[in-house]
Amino acid sequence: MSITKPSLATLAGLAVLLAGVSVVMIFFVAPEDADQGLSQKIFYVHVPIALTAYAAFGLGAWKALRLLLTRGERYDLESYTGIHQGTIFGALTLITGSIWAKASWGVWWTWSSNQLVLFLVLFLFYCAYFMLRFSIEPGPRRERISAVYALFGVALIPVSFLAIRLASDFIHPTVFTREGPQMTGEMFAAFCCSWAAITLLAYVMYRTELAGKRTDLNLRALREALAR
């Protein structure tokens, strides 16, 4: 049985639909948090964005590994686009996390929030990725150096996480514990819906950016061929 790949437009429509459903679920289905009240609602956006950022960084590193192992040139652009999306969602994590911190702790930034600090470190790390990438001449060497740096990123995520945990006190609310999510059924459903919407949105953005970058490269190659 073969399933044809759904077109980008279908996926984009589905992402918008899911986002609409999650907004309804977040505000009308999920009960209000007893401690934090309305400000807890940002949780349904903040955490899925953070998870999507991890997924995008992971995708970037996976494509980087494929590039190093198979020397397939197309993986370079895919890895770069994955990391670009990860950085966008990482920045959004920082912004939404900062808003949540202001609402529930009264400060825009707190060093005791492990996830926020981790995202700051990762944000710095991946910004340096772009600096590195754009200061090397395009070619196989740049592809490989960028790929190695992208791979370092996925090693840095758990190591930094451990480091920040060691370095700080623990006031960040731990929602997921070993006993499973500490949420009611409706909250969890709203969370999952929002997570699906944001992941799909990220995927659509990834595919769109990739298509744009590929077209750009092809166009440039065509121009060079014409100029000759």
Place this chain on the structure above:
Amino acid sequence: MTDYLADVAALARKDLRLELRARDTLPAMVLFVVATLVVFHFALPGGAGDDAAYGLLWVALVFTSLLGLGRAWAPETEAGALDGLVLAVSDRSTIWLGKTLAALAFLGAAELVALPAFALFFAPLDGPALAGVALASIGLCAVGSLVSAMAAAARGREVLLPLLFLPLAIPLVVGGVGSSISPDPGTYLAFLGLYDAVFAILSWAAFEYVVTE
């Protein structure tokens, strides 16, 4: 195996000999770290405790290693010797290992001056703190010689190296500061050991891709 180690030893010896003849890295590192400690004396407010000083020691060590690493690949890139080296060795990771050992020797030598100076100026250093310095130095040089090879391939390498290196060095600072001030330094030393193992293996495996065209 013996070939591998012989290559590593020859490469590390080459860097040490170059340094002995030209003396353009180590004196700079020693002077820099001592000057930094003096700056810190004036930067720390009078009532600041020893804990703050231990934190600043790690700032000094990270930036001193950065200073050394900035020049680590200068002999190879200035004379265009890297291509020759890549062709000459039996395995390309020997170049990384040799460079890491040489960088570690320079950083260790700078620390031989910096740590007594720190103990004299600020606060005494105990066994766990010294173990933390040793373990973190390995990590700094292992990761540092890889990212400085990346930076050496790029334009504006002096600007790029700190940007690449500092986010990777943050866990080392956490482990190092923890091993100096925590009542339970064992966890932090174990963490430093884990960092060294993870990033040394990764750098060792990935180096080949950084230097080949």
